[in-house]
Every structure is written in structure tokens, then in C-alpha cells.
Amino acid sequence: MRTPPGISPSDFSAALEQFARVCTSQWVFTKDEDVDLYKDPFSPFLGEPDERWASAAVAPGEVEQVQEIVRIANRYRVPLYPISTGRNLGYGGSAPAYSGCVVVDLKRMNRILDVSEDNASCLVEPGVSYFDLYRHIQEHHLKVWVDVPDPGWGSLIGNALDRGGGYTRPQFRNHFDAHCGMEVVLPSGELLRTGMGALPGAKTWQQYKSGFGPWIDGIFSQSNFGIVTKMGFWLMPEPEAYLTGMVLAAKRDDLHRLVPLLNHVENSGVTNGMPDLGSPLLGILSIEEYAKFMEDRPQPPPDPELASLQDRAEAGDPSGLEAYGTRKGMAYWTFKLKFFGPAKAIAAQWDYCKEKFSEIHGVRFEDGPLIRLPLSEEQRKNVHWPEFGIPTLNMFSIGARSSTNSTPTHGHMWFSPIIPRDAASIFEANRVFAAAAREFSLPILRFSLPATYWERAFIFIFGFPVTEDVATNRKNRAAFYKLIDIAGEHGWGEYRTAPAYQDACMSKYSFNNHALLRFHETIKDAIDPNGVVSPGRYGIWPKHLRKS
Amino acid sequence: MATRRDFVSSTVAALLGAGGARASQPTSARLTSPVSHIDTAIVDSCFHECRHFAETMYRGGVPIRSFKRDVTQLWFTELHPSWQSSQSTVAGLTSYGTLFCLERLAWDHGMRIVYRAKHARSPRGTIHEFSGNADSLVARICTAPFNPWPHHVARWLLQDWPVSGAAGNPPPTNLRCQSRTDRFTPTGSVQLYSWVIALPQPTRFCAAI
Numbered sequence: 001m002r003t004p005p006g007i008s009p010s011d012f013s014a015a016l017e018q019f020a021r022v023c024t025s026q027w028v029f030t031k032d033e034d035v036d037l038y039k040d041p042f043s044p045f046l047g048e049p050d051e052r053w054a055s056a057a058v059a060p061g062e063v064e065q066v067q068e069i070v071r072i073a074n075r076y077r078v079p080l081y082p083i084s085t086g087r088n089l090g091y092g093g094s095a096p097a098y099s100g101c102v103v104v105d106l107k108r109m110n111r112i113l114d115v116s117e118d119n120a121s122c123l124v125e126p127g128v129s130y131f132d133l134y135r136h137i138q139e140h141h142l143k144v145w146v147d148v149p150d151p152g153w154g155s156l157i158g159n160a161l162d163r164g165g166g167y168t169r170p171q172f173r174n175h176f177d178a179h180c181g182m183e184v185v186l187p188s189g190e191l192l193r194t195g196m197g198a199l200p201g202a203k204t205w206q207q208y209k210s211g212f213g214p215w216i217d218g219i220f221s222q223s224n225f226g227i228v229t230k231m232g233f234w235l236m237p238e239p240e241a242y243l244t245g246m247v248l249a250a251k252r253d254d255l256h257r258l259v260p261l262l263n264h265v266e267n268s269g270v271t272n273g274m275p276d277l278g279s280p281l282l283g284i285l286s287i288e289e290y291a292k293f294m295e296d297r298p299q300p301p302p303d304p305e306l307a308s309l310q311d312r313a314e315a316g317d318p319s320g321l322e323a324y325g326t327r328k329g330m331a332y333w334t335f336k337l338k339f340f341g342p343a344k345a346i347a348a349q350w351d352y353c354k355e356k357f358s359e360i361h362g363v364r365f366e367d368g369p370l371i372r373l374p375l376s377e378e379q380r381k382n383v384h385w386p387e388f389g390i391p392t393l394n395m396f397s398i399g400a401r402s403s404t405n406s407t408p409t410h411g412h413m414w415f416s417p418i419i420p421r422d423a424a425s426i427f428e429a430n431r432v433f434a435a436a437a438r439e440f441s442l443p444i445l446r447f448s449l450p451a452t453y454w455e456r457a458f459i460f461i462f463g464f465p466v467t468e469d470v471a472t473n474r475k476n477r478a479a480f481y482k483l484i485d486i487a488g489e490h491g492w493g494e495y496r497t498a499p500a501y502q503d504a505c506m507s508k509y510s511f512n513n514h515a516l517l518r519f520h521e522t523i524k525d526a527i528d529p530n531g532v533v534s535p536g537r538y539g540i541w542p543k544h545l546r547k548s
Numbered sequence: 549m550a551t552r553r554d555f556v557s558s559t560v561a562a563l564l565g566a567g568g569a570r571a572s573q574p575t576s577a578r579l580t581s582p583v584s585h586i587d588t589a590i591v592d593s594c595f596h597e598c599r600h601f602a603e604t605m606y607r608g609g610v611p612i613r614s615f616k617r618d619v620t621q622l623w624f625t626e627l628h629p630s631w632q633s634s635q636s637t638v639a640g641l642t643s644y645g646t647l648f649c650l651e652r653l654a655w656d657h658g659m660r661i662v663y664r665a666k667h668a669r670s671p672r673g674t675i676h677e678f679s680g681n682a683d684s685l686v687a688r689i690c691t692a693p694f695n696p697w698p699h700h701v702a703r704w705l706l707q708d709w710p711v712s713g714a715a716g717n718p719p720p721t722n723l724r725c726q727s728r729t730d731r732f733t734p735t736g737s738v739q740l741y742s743w744v745i746a747l748p749q750p751t752r753f754c755a756a757i
Contacts, residue, residue, distance in 0.1 A: 037655060394618040396645040
């Protein structure tokens with residue numbers, strides 16, 4: 001067992017002894033074989049001295065135990081690192097941002113406290129996973145969906161606090177936005193409820209989000225200002241039907257009209273599923289095509305003519321590729337629009353979209369099938385489950401060594417900058433990131449399209465492999481830091497990142513001499529003067545660990 | 549560097565396998581040996597090797613559950629409820645992705661990987677790397693390198709492993725051997741893992757709950 005930096009062995013032992021008094025010794029873990037389970041399996045520092053480590057772990061089962069743990073931590077200045085289920089792999093997992101923390105593992109707090117079909121909402125504890133809530137909904141035949149990330153094995157609270165996303169309607173697939181009310185153990189050990197939860201006797205905690213006065217919920221996400229022990233979420237009423245419609249455009253420059261039209265129909269609520277952008281000519285698969293790709297044999301490589309034309313298109317001359325597409329009946333761009341709702345209504349919504357997109361010369365449309373919900377067992381086999389609120393582990397079936405993947409990676413880390421929602425930014429980001437990839441000798445695929453998780457911004461999500469080779473990981477880390485710099489120079493910031501990069505990403509949000517970070521630090525100093533909760537998380541360090 | 553979608557697709561395992569027999573319904577007769585200490589064996593039917601593993605396990609009295617590539621449904625409908633009610637011992641022959649996933653899910657029930665081996669198929673045969681005390685298994689494979697190795701592994705788990713392997717988290721070792729299995733395996737490189745998830749001995753609660 002290792003001791004947290006700056007804490008005497010006797011103080012640490014005393015703290016652990018008191019943790020055990022609170023939770024019983026059965027739920028305090030100090031042996032290496034137990035504590036090692038909290039390492040990040042996708043750590044960018046895999047096998048290196050800087051790999052983050054925990055000194056111990058404690059698993060409370062009740063909120064009162066969390067409060068007591070925090071008080072004890074304050075007494076001995078022991079740093080804590082709360083996790084819900086710790087499964088945000090690629091963004092840090094269960095390993096602390098600051099080595100030596102005692103992990104506060106909240107998985108035992110896994111009660112589903114309420115699910116209201118009438119209000120389409122729920123109230124859960126941090127240990128409740130998407131699978132747990134999905135199972136509860138199924139077992140009780142409730143007509144609500146929970147928007148799930150992919151994979152869906154993590155915690156609702158953990159994912160929302162990390163500001164993760166899903167795949168259904170916009171107000172649900174932004175998981176933090178979908179929350180309604182929280183309960184927080186503050187670094188002092190005091191218990192706080194937000195929104196209507198602050199009003200004793202109110203029955204509207206999961207109905208009205210903001211309560212009265214400053215709406216502070218946001219400061220508990222991507223932060224270290226408390227330990228969230230309950231959180232409410234709005235759920236999606238099970239829709240009557242689902243429809244897709246594909247918009248196909250032939251010219252590279254059509255993207256400049258496609259995106260504003262997409263923004264219009266999405267911001268107007270006419271299309272209400274997650275738009276799916278693809279490019280058959282550039283070999284960019286839509287989400288559903290990609291899911292199919294996973295099920296079927298990998299596609300043969302493109303013919304040499306197409307590869308050559310793709311190169312020319314990337315160099316700025318798309319005419320040959322466009323002509324090839326016309327000859328072969330392949331679209332340059334495909335925008336798959338998705339609709340949840342009453343069958344008659346969504347058919348009309350798709351008709352409206354077709355009218356709007358018809359302003360693009362040569363555009364074509366493909367009507368997808370209308371699916372009556374809930375899905376049949378047969379239908380489930382052919383869809384991307386998360387789009388229907390069904391959690392899956394399928395993501396884990398795709399990384400094995402095979403005849404087409406002779407060098408599987410150990411894991412991955414995501415570089416995920418937010419960019420403006422317009423075509424010019426897509427082209428510019430591709431140009432910039434492709435140049436950076438060449439400069440840093442990173443493997444990069446051809447032209448990429450952003451993801452549409454969020455309503456009014458695009459997000460590029462690039463995967464960097466974590467390997468078992470230290471030199472490769474070092475090279476990738478260096479490139480990752482450079483990309484953060486390059487993105488920052490263009491006004492593109494990360495939406496979320498692993499602890500290894502949180503300081504670097506936060507440093508880019510530097511308006512007015514880092515006023516935002518300084519405000520974070522002011523709050524931290526005021527509510528957690530001993531710096532016991534998650535030091536360093538998202539770049540917020542307590543005073544005694546802060547660099548000048 | 550690739551987009552999230554393309555990054556994943558660029559690492560996609562084809563998982564083609566050879567179709568495999570329906571491992572849950574092998575045609576071979578069961579052996580008359582008593583029911584094993586292994587409660588269930590699970591196999592990924594995408595992989596040819598899993599057929600031999602499943603058949604031998606089944607003949608040893610172990611119920612077989614198969615899935616194709618994605619273990620979600622099997623975990624959701626069978627493994628999770630089973631682990632909720634009793635920490636049953638499960639053996640498997642699967643891809644690394646499935647093992648990675650199930651190992652972490654098993655932690656939630658106080659269970660651990662108590663045996664693990666990597667089997668890397670290549671055109672020259674299959675290289676095996678073992679964790680834990682697997683000398684006798686290595687000996688079996690070495691003395692019959694042309695027989696289907698999944699059969700050896702399953703037999704060893706049924707017969708020898710309780711004595712030599714169930715002591716908890718397996719330490720890494722450098723035990724390696726090679727079997728020349730081109731007589732029955734398809735060509736192409738595939739990496740499989742045989743494993744056992746169980747409550748470590750002595751019985752106690754684990755971290756990661």
C-alpha cells in the first residue's frame with residue numbers, strides 16, 4: 001500500500017481506520033491486488049512512472065457514509081477521488097487525476113429511487129448503470145426510454161457529470177442537460193440539494209430544474225466541488241414510431257448548403273433524432289452502415305481510380321470524384337435524418353425536410369422504413385441499439401486481433417474538439433488536423449465528418465491508440481498536446497478529456513487572463529480549503545497543489 | 549489519429565471465424581463424468597476454435613452458452629442475473645474485447661479472472677501464453693501439438709485446473725508454447741483468450757465491488 005503524497009503514514013492509517021469504522025472494513029480496500037483494479041486500463045501513461053495510481057479505496061453504501069468519509073478526509077487532509085462506476089474509458093476511467101487519492105467508489109449506491117412514467121423522469125444514485133435502469137424499465141413495462149451512451153455500461157450520473165452524450169432526441173442525448181435536480185455532499189461534508197430539492201416538501205424535484213436563485217448545478221459537472229449522491233433525469237417518452245430519410249447530394253460544395261439546412265430543420269425540431277452524416281465517395285460510413293460493417297465482412301478496398309480521385313479531391317480538385325460519383329450513382333454526401341413521434345406526424349416532418357433540401361440542385365432522397373415501436377426482436381438485430389435507448393457492449397467486440405487487424409491496440413484516448421456547425425469549419429478542421437497528422441507522423445484516415453451529438457455545434461472525435469509500447473505512447477501524448485495547442489489556436493476546444501490532458505485543455509479557455517479558471521479556483525478555495533475532493537480534476541487544483 | 553467512428557472501424561476484428569457449430573447444441577454425446585466445478589462455459593461462435601472448446605466442455609458436463617461477437621444479450625439476460633444471485637464460475641473462450649468487458653463486469657460481483665491464457669493464431673500455428681500455474685496444460689499441448697488446442701484447454705480446465713489454478717488473480721508468467729493447428733483451423737491471424745471468472749479463494753469481497 002502506498003501513502004498519498006504529503007500525508008504521514010500514521011495519519012493515513014488513522015484515516016483508513018476511521019473509514020473502516022464508517023463503512024466496515026469489508027468496504028475499505030488497501031491491498032495492491034484490490035487497489036490496482038482502479039487503474040485506468042487505457043492510461044496514456046501505461047506502465048510509466050506518471051501512470052495515475054490510487055492509494056486505497058472505500059465504498060460507502062449510504063449518503064451519510066459519504067459525508068463522514070469527507071469529514072475524515074478533511075481531518076487528515078487525505079485526497080479523495082469519487083467515481084460512480086469508473087467506466088468512462090478513453091476519458092480517464094476510475095484512476096484519480098492526482099496520484100495517491102483514495103478512490104471513493106460509489107458503485108454500492110445503486111438504488112433506482114424513482115421512475116415516473118407520467119413525468120417521464122427518474123431519480124437515481126451514482127452506482128446505477130444504464131443497464132440497471134434499462135432493466136428496471138423493461139421489468140416494469142414502463143413506456144419511457146433512457147438515452148444511453150455507447151457503450152452503455154457506465155453510470156447515468158457519472159456520464160452526465162462528465163457531460164457525455166447519446167443518440168436519441170437532442171434534449172436527452174445531452175446527458176447533463178437532461179438532468180433535473182441533484183444531491184451533493186459538499187467538501188465540508190454538508191448535504192446540498194439543488195433546484196426544487198432545496199424546498200422541503202416539494203414534489204417537483206424532477207419536474208422543474210432551476211428552483212430559485214442562482215442555478216448552480218453546472219459547477220458540479222467536470223469539477224471537484226462535491227460528490228453527487230443523487231441525480232434526477234428526464235426520460236424520453238417511448239415514441240410511437242421511428243422514421244429515417246436520406247438526403248443525398250452530388251457535389252463537394254453542396255455541403256455549404258446541406259449544413260445550414262440541417263441546422264434549420266434540427267433547430268426547428270422538425271428532425272428530432274441524431275443526424276447521421278456520411279460520404280459514400282469518401283468512404284465515410286453512417287452510423288448504421290458502420291454497424292452493418294461490423295456485422296458483415298469488411299468491405300474490399302476502394303478501386304484504384306476512386307482512391308486516386310479521393311486524393312485529388314483532398315488536394316482541392318473534387319471534379320473527378322464528383323464525375324465518378326455521377327457515373328457510379330454514388331453520392332458525395334449523405335445526411336440521414338431521423339424522426340421520432342407519431343407515424344403521421346413524422347411522415348409529414350420528413351416531407352417538409354425534403355421540400356427544404358430540394359433547393360440544392362440535383363439532390364436526391366431515399367425514404368427509410370417506418371418502424372412502429374417498440375422494436376420487435378427481429379428489428380433489434382438490424383439497428384444501432386443506442387439510438388433506441390438500448391444499452392450495449394457491442395463496442396468491445398471490435399478490437400480483437402484478426403486477419404484485418406493484426407495490431408490491436410491496448411486502448412484509446414479521445415481527442416474531441418468542438419467546432420462551429422458549418423461546412424467551412426468542417427473543411428478547415430480537416431485541413432488543419434490532416435496537416436498536423438502529417439507533421440507528427442500520425443496515421444490519419446481520409447477526410448472526416450464530425451459527430452452531431454450536440455444541437456448547435458459539431459464535435460470531431462479522434463482516437464489515439466494506447467499501446468503497450470512506451471515509446472509509441474510518448475509520441476502519441478506529445479502529438480495530443482500539440483493538437484490541443486493547434487485546436488486552441490483555431491478556437492476549437494475540447495469538450496472532455498482524460499486527466500492527463502485536463503490542465504492543457506483548461507489552459508486554452510484563457511479569455512481575460514484565465515478568468516474562468518481563476519473563478520473555478522476561487523470557488524475551490526472557498527468550499528474545499530483543504531483540497532480533499534478530486535484535486536486536479538479538469539484543471540482545478542487546490543491552493544496547496546497549484547502551480548504558480 | 550482517426551475519427552471515433554473510423555478509429556473503431558479501423559480496428560474492427562473481422563471475427564469471421566468459420567461459422568462454427570452451434571456450440572450450445574453439440575452433437576457429441578456427453579461424457580459421464582460428474583458435473584464440473586465450472587458452472588457455465590461461454591464461447592464466441594464467430595471463432596472456429598470455440599467449437600472444440602465448447603464440445604469438450606459440454607462433454608464434461610458443463611452447460612454451454614454461445615454468442616456471436618457481441619456478448620451484451622448473454623450478459624444481460626443470463627450472466628448478470630446469475631452473478632446477482634450466486635457468484636457462479638464461468639469459463640470462456642472469446643476475443644480479448646469480450647474478456648475485457650466481462651472481467652470488469654464480474655468485479656461488480658466480487659469476482660475475478662482466476663485463469664487466463666492468450667492464444668494467438670497465425671499461419672504457422674498458435675502461440676499460447678499462460679498466466680498462473682499452467683505447467684500441466686503446457687505439457688499437454690507440447691506432447692500433442694497437432695491436436696486441437698481448445699480441446700486440451702477445456703480438458704485441463706475440467707480436470708487439472710481446480711488443483712492448480714483457482715488461487716486468485718493469476719500472476720503474469722512467461723509460459724509459452726506452440727501448437728500447429730493448421731489441420732483444423734482456418735487461416736488468418738486471430739487472438740483468442742481462454743479464461744475462468746470465479747470468486748477468488750479464499751472467499752472474500754473484492755475491490756471494485
